[in-house]
Amino acid sequence: MNISFDWLKEYVDIEDMTPQELDDLLTFSGLEVDSMEKVETIKGGLEHVVIAQVLTCEPHPDSDHLHLTTVNVGGERPLNIVCGAPNVAAGQKVVCAQIGTKIYTSDTEYYEIKKGKLRGAVSEGMLCAADELQLGTDHAGIMVLPDDAPVGMPAKEYFHVKDDCLLEVAITANRMDAISHIGVARDVVAVRNTREGKNLKIKWPEVESGEWKVESDKQIKVTVEDPDLCPRYTGITLRGVKVGESPEWLQNRLRTVGLRPINNVVDVTNFVMMEVGQPLHAFDADKIEGGHVIVKRLPQGTKFVTLDSVERTLDARDLMICNEKEGMCIAGVFGGQKSGVTNDTRNIFLESACFNPVSIRKTSQRHVLKTDASYRYERGCDPNITEWALRRAVKLILEMAGGEICGSLVDIYPKPIEPAVVEINFRRIFDLIGKEIPLEAVRTALTSLNIKIAREDAEGMTLRVPTMKCDVTRECDIVEEIMRIYGYNNITFDERLNSCLSYGSKPNPLKLKNAVSDYLTDNGFCEIMNNSLTKSEYYDNNPDYPADKCIQIINPLSKELNVMRQTLLYSGLECVARNINYKIHDQKLYEFGRAYYKSENSENQELPVTKRFIEAQHVNLFISGKTMPENWKIAPSDTDFFYLKAYLTNILHRMRVNMSRIELCPTQLHCYAEGMDLVVRDNKKLLGSMGRLSREVLKRMDIKQEVYYADLNWDLLLKLYPNKEVQYEEVPKFPEVRRDLALILDKKVTFAAVEQTARNAEKRLLKDVSLFDVYEGKGITEGFKSYAVSFILQDKDKTLNDKQIEATMSKIQKALETQLGAKIRG
Numbered sequence: 121m122n123i124s125f126d127w128l129k130e131y132v133d134i135e136d137m138t139p140q141e142l143d144d145l146l147t148f149s150g151l152e153v154d155s156m157e158k159v160e161t162i163k164g165g166l167e168h169v170v171i172a173q174v175l176t177c178e179p180h181p182d183s184d185h186l187h188l189t190t191v192n193v194g195g196e197r198p199l200n201i202v203c204g205a206p207n208v209a210a211g212q213k214v215v216c217a218q219i220g221t222k223i224y225t226s227d228t229e230y231y232e233i234k235k236g237k238l239r240g241a242v243s244e245g246m247l248c249a250a251d252e253l254q255l256g257t258d259h260a261g262i263m264v265l266p267d268d269a270p271v272g273m274p275a276k277e278y279f280h281v282k283d284d285c286l287l288e289v290a291i292t293a294n295r296m297d298a299i300s301h302i303g304v305a306r307d308v309v310a311v312r313n314t315r316e317g318k319n320l321k322i323k324w325p326e327v328e329s330g331e332w333k334v335e336s337d338k339q340i341k342v343t344v345e346d347p348d349l350c351p352r353y354t355g356i357t358l359r360g361v362k363v364g365e366s367p368e369w370l371q372n373r374l375r376t377v378g379l380r381p382i383n384n385v386v387d388v389t390n391f392v393m394m395e396v397g398q399p400l401h402a403f404d405a406d407k408i409e410g411g412h413v414i415v416k417r418l419p420q421g422t423k424f425v426t427l428d429s430v431e432r433t434l435d436a437r438d439l440m441i442c443n444e445k446e447g448m449c450i451a452g453v454f455g456g457q458k459s460g461v462t463n464d465t466r467n468i469f470l471e472s473a474c475f476n477p478v479s480i481r482k483t484s485q486r487h488v489l490k491t492d493a494s495y496r497y498e499r500g501c502d503p504n505i506t507e508w509a510l511r512r513a514v515k516l517i518l519e520m521a522g523g524e525i526c527g528s529l530v531d532i533y534p535k536p537i538e539p540a541v542v543e544i545n546f547r548r549i550f551d552l553i554g555k556e557i558p559l560e561a562v563r564t565a566l567t568s569l570n571i572k573i574a575r576e577d578a579e580g581m582t583l584r585v586p587t588m589k590c591d592v593t594r595e596c597d598i599v600e601e602i603m604r605i606y607g608y609n610n611i612t613f614d615e616r617l618n619s620c621l622s623y624g625s626k627p628n629p630l631k632l633k634n635a636v637s638d639y640l641t642d643n644g645f646c647e648i649m650n651n652s653l654t655k656s657e658y659y660d661n662n663p664d665y666p667a668d669k670c671i672q673i674i675n676p677l678s679k680e681l682n683v684m685r686q687t688l689l690y691s692g693l694e695c696v697a698r699n700i701n702y703k704i705h706d707q708k709l710y711e712f713g714r715a716y717y718k719s720e721n722s723e724n725q726e727l728p729v730t731k732r733f734i735e736a737q738h739v740n741l742f743i744s745g746k747t748m749p750e751n752w753k754i755a756p757s758d759t760d761f762f763y764l765k766a767y768l769t770n771i772l773h774r775m776r777v778n779m780s781r782i783e784l785c786p787t788q789l790h791c792y793a794e795g796m797d798l799v800v801r802d803n804k805k806l807l808g809s810m811g812r813l814s815r816e817v818l819k820r821m822d823i824k825q826e827v828y829y830a831d832l833n834w835d836l837l838l839k840l841y842p843n844k845e846v847q848y849e850e851v852p853k854f855p856e857v858r859r860d861l862a863l864i865l866d867k868k869v870t871f872a873a874v875e876q877t878a879r880n881a882e883k884r885l886l887k888d889v890s891l892f893d894v895y896e897g898k899g900i901t902e903g904f905k906s907y908a909v910s911f912i913l914q915d916k917d918k919t920l921n922d923k924q925i926e927a928t929m930s931k932i933q934k935a936l937e938t939q940l941g942a943k944i945r946g
Contacts, residue, residue: 122377123304125285131305131323139285142308146289149311150604151298155288161372162254162281163224168233169253169275170194171265172216177209182239191216191245194272202243207261213269214262215253217246224254254375255279256365280368284376294591296499300397303588310568310605314561325395327508328515332356332529339527340405340469345416347534349439350451352474353415354506355530356514357405359467361385361523370520379492384520385461385468388513390492398472398501398509399493401441401449403459405467410444413469418447425457426450426489438483439475452480452497454489467526470517472510474503485675502588503537539572540593545580552599555611565605566598627841633712633834636739636771643767645708645741650691652714653681658690663790669717671733684716688740689791689829693813693821696742700823706745712834713738737834741767741810744827761794761812764828768810771832777840780879782807784872791817791829796872798832800840807840808832856887856914859929861936862945863907864900869940874909881935882928885920888912906945 125139134142143153160166172193180186180202187208190198193216201216208214217223217233223246224230233246250256250263253275269278289304297303302322309320339357344350363383365371370391371381377394381387389400403413418424420436424447434440434447441449448459452475461468481498484490507529514525550556566573566583571592575582585592592601603611637647653676659667665686676682685691688711699707715736722732743764746756772779781802787795787809795811810830818827863874875889893908900906913920913928936942 121289121291121299123287123289123301124373124376125287126282127284127373127376128301128305128308130325131302132308133320133323134308139287143287145308145311146287146304148607148609149307151295151304151307152290153287154290157286159284159286159376160281161284161375162279163227164222164230165283166253166274166276166279166281168218168221169248170216170218171269171271171273171275171278172199172214172247173271174208174210174212174214174247177203180239180241186238186241188241189247191247192271193218193245199244200242201245201247202238202241203247203262205247205249205262207264208247212262213265213267213271215248215255215265215275217248217253219245221246223248223252282372286376291499293499296397296496296501296590297586297588299496299499300393300395302396306569307605310565311607313568314565314605315607315610325512326515327511328518328525329511330525332525332527334528336527338411340408340411340413340530342413342530342532343415344532345414346439347532349417349476349479350415350473351476351535351537352503352506352533353530354472354510354532355413355469356510357467357469357526358514358517358523359405359526361466361468361517361521363461363463363465363521367520383461383463385465385517388516388520389470391516392509392513393492393496396505396509396512397496398505399452399496400509400513401455401471401493402461403441403448403469403471404461404465405469406465407459408443408448408469409446412444413448413471414442414444415451415473416440416442418442422447424450427455427457427460429457432487435483435486437479438486439479441471450483450487450489451475453484453487453494454491468517468523470510470513472506472513474501474506477501482675485677488678500590502586502590503533504587507531537587539584539586541574542583542585542593542595542598543580544583544595544598547579548595549599549602552596553603553611554613557602557606557610561606562602565602569601569605571598571601627838627843629838632775632838632841635774637710637712639770639774640708640710640741640767643708645710648692648695648709648711650688650695650711650713651681652684652716653677654683654685654691655680656683659683659686665717671716671718685713686717687715687831688713688738689817689831690821692740692742692829693817693823693827696744696827697821697823700744700825705825706749707742709742711740713740739771739832739834739837741830742827743767743829744823744825758826759828761810761828764810764830765796768808768830768832772837775837775840776842776846777837778842780876781840783876784870787811790814800836805836806833807836852914852916854915854917854919856912857920857925859911859913859925860892861909861911861929861933863909863936863942864904864945865907865940865942867896867903867905869942871907871909873940874907874936874942877935877939878909878911878932881932882913885913885915885924885928886911886932887914 139156143156147153170193172191175190175192175198178188180188185204187203189201189203189208191201192198219233219235221233222230235244247262250258291299298307305322309322312318312320342353342355344353363385366381366384366387370387374381374387374390379390385402389402393399417436417438418434418440422434423431424434425431439451440447441451447456449455475497477498477500480494484494484498570586572584573581574584656670659665659670669686670683673682692709692711695709696707715738717734719732719734721727743759745759747759747763748756750756781800783799783801784796785799787797789809791813792811793814795809797809798807800807808831813827813829871891878889879886890910891907892910895906913925
């Protein structure tokens with residue numbers, strides 16, 4: 121929220137403070153200032169713009185609408201300026217933008233006035249219209265000033281353009297009380313009174329007094345059909361107003377905080393909102409059909425056109441401000457196109473209401489409408505400030521637009537909300553603070569925040585918390601209020617250091633995660649981190665991750681973030697696709713993250729949440745493109761399945777996983793064109809999968825190159841990590857022996873099956889099995905292939921002799937022939 125330093129001075133005496141000092145005060149009292157910048161009421165501050173006089177004005181010989189003028193700007197010589205305005209004439213006092221002036225067309229875009237030629241005539245500046253300098257909306261011609269306007273005077277001085285300092289304050293969801301200038305001023309008063317011993321008070325502005333109890337036939341009637349969604353509705357009818365431009369001071373105030381002036385009535389509602397934090401809305405009373413405002417919900421699917429000319433489809437849960445025929449405004453969010461105040465409006469109905477914050481937030485999210493009003497309402501407005509804000513707005517409107525009050529004040533407040541009563545005990549609050557602070561400081565902090573002390577004795581207090589602080593309901597909340605005002609920095613700590621010995625769990629998950637991350641990063645992988653929220657479209661008709669397993673978000677921020685991800689696959693592919701769009705085709709990525717899905721018992725409400733939903737940690741790898749950058753010596757090759765498998769195998773080795781416990785099987789997942797599943801032999805649990813992703817998956821993500829993907833269940837992998845420390849063995853004293861077999865096998869038989877069969881046949885002497893050649897073609901029957909496999913044998917206690925070697929190899933060969941149908945290639 122934007123806070124004007126100059127505007128803030130109207131409510132609290134801070135003449136002795138600099139903007140930086142105010143920044144520090146707010147930040148260290150719980151209102152963090154994100155940024156601070158110097159601003160002008162008019163963007164650019166009208167630099168290089170002066171008051172000038174047109175000396176001569178002649179038609180341009182080569183144009184039917186341009187004029188050649190000489191203009192006195194108070195300098196050494198008149199300037200030659202080509203002007204296209206139809207109302208330019210000699211003798212006029214005008215506003216001239218000299219060379220170097222920046223004319224802003226938006227907050228960030230501008231064009232600079234330069235010396236140039238128009239139809240062959242030299243032009244050394246520009247005579248400006250009101251809208252070009254943000255001094256009005258008129259663009260029919262240049263601004264013509266009174267005859268007494270002093271030539272040469274800077275326009276900044278003539279139009280009273282002031283410098284100010286704008287502080288952008290980050291308002292957390294629980295600080296609705298500080299979402300206005302008076303709210304911030306209240307914190308300033310509390311802090312300075314408590315810490316500096318001052319006696320500052322809020323300077324409350326004047327409001328329109330009077331009872332407003334005389335009813336009239338011409339006043340607008342109000343009915344609230346849903347008081348749960350609208351606890352309080354206050355309104356008043358004004359007739360005979362004259363809608364026009366706001367006075368300069370009001371326009372400047374709004375521009376400073378980033379609001380665009382519209383007209384005097386609408387500007388007053390925005391001004392009061394920024395002043396006290398209560399949104400207001402003004403209706404054209406003549407457009408309220410039947411002279412009756414009804415606060416209710418409309419049927420599902422009702423069409424409604426908002427102020428931005430967009431037709432929206434209403435939800436049956438949206439609260440609406442209606443007349444007797446149709447909706448006029450989405451309550452607390454956005455006005456309608458038909459009922460707004462225009463320059464032709466003569467009678468208005470002014471609304472100041474309190475709406476249910478949950479209802480407003482959901483409506484705002486459904487229609488993707490974030491407005492200044494919804495920002496405040498969804499945080500919880502003070503129900504007991506509505507009448508004050510209404511009276512403040514009425515006073516300003518009567519001063520600026522005239523008119524008169526018609527009828528009585530409408531104030532529908534069936535269940536008045538009383539201040540919360542909180543009991544505090546001095547001993548407990550000092551224990552929470554960690555230090556005994558002066559009771560006078562406690563009293564000053566509380567009373568400066570408008571928290572009334574109803575009772576006080578030696579043990580504690582009874583407090584009445586104003587309704588503007590809807591989150592302060594407990595003793596600990598009071599301690600937080602005292603602490604931020606007293607100052608966390610003023611709490612001293614004991615210099616003693618107490619510690620205890622603790623033993624971490626083994627294995628250390630963080631240490632292992634860092635070890636794997638370091639390995640992948642050292643090998644050229646980049647770590648990615650993605651949102652756990654994703655879009656449900658990825659799981660529609662998905663055989664691997666069915667949509668009914670998705671955990672839906674009750675109040676999603678958007679359709680793109682409406683479910684929790686079941687897998688890290690799609691968010692990782694979004695990164696791959698984005699990198700390809702940025703011409704990064706060779707990629708190696710990895711991500712540690714969590715996947716979420718429903719368990720088989722998710723519908724059993726009696727079970728705890730941890731039994732109904734599953735949250736699992738995974739690590740994913742994505743490889744695409746070439747294996748290495750181009751170089752002059754080695755031609756880079758495309759990534760493939762075995763390139764990915766090598767990294768995955770090394771991860772398992774680093775995790776000290778006994779590979780004999782892992783079985784490689786053809787994958788059951790449809791997202792792969794070809795791949796393998798890693799299954800734990802002991803319990804048949806799926807440890808992970810790896811392979812080449814299918815074209816259907818890649819096409820869905822708009823990826824046109826091959827992507828190899830691996831997924832490991834990190835939680836299960838941690839369980840496979842051995843608890844025993846590594847024990848080093850001395851280097852074997854006896855040599856190892858290698859024997860090779862050329863096997864003819866069915867194409868469907870994998871090397872993993874060959875290795876496992878061999879290891880099952882000889883568990884003591886067989887040290888290693890490796891595949892060093894694969895052949896298909898001439899001499900090999902169709903449907904078969906030839907594997908050249910090496911076997912390493914070793915006995916730790918003695919040297920193997922030929923008889924032992926032959927017996928062992930015969931046993932392995934027989935197992936391969938019997939179980940896999942292998943034949944020895946001649």
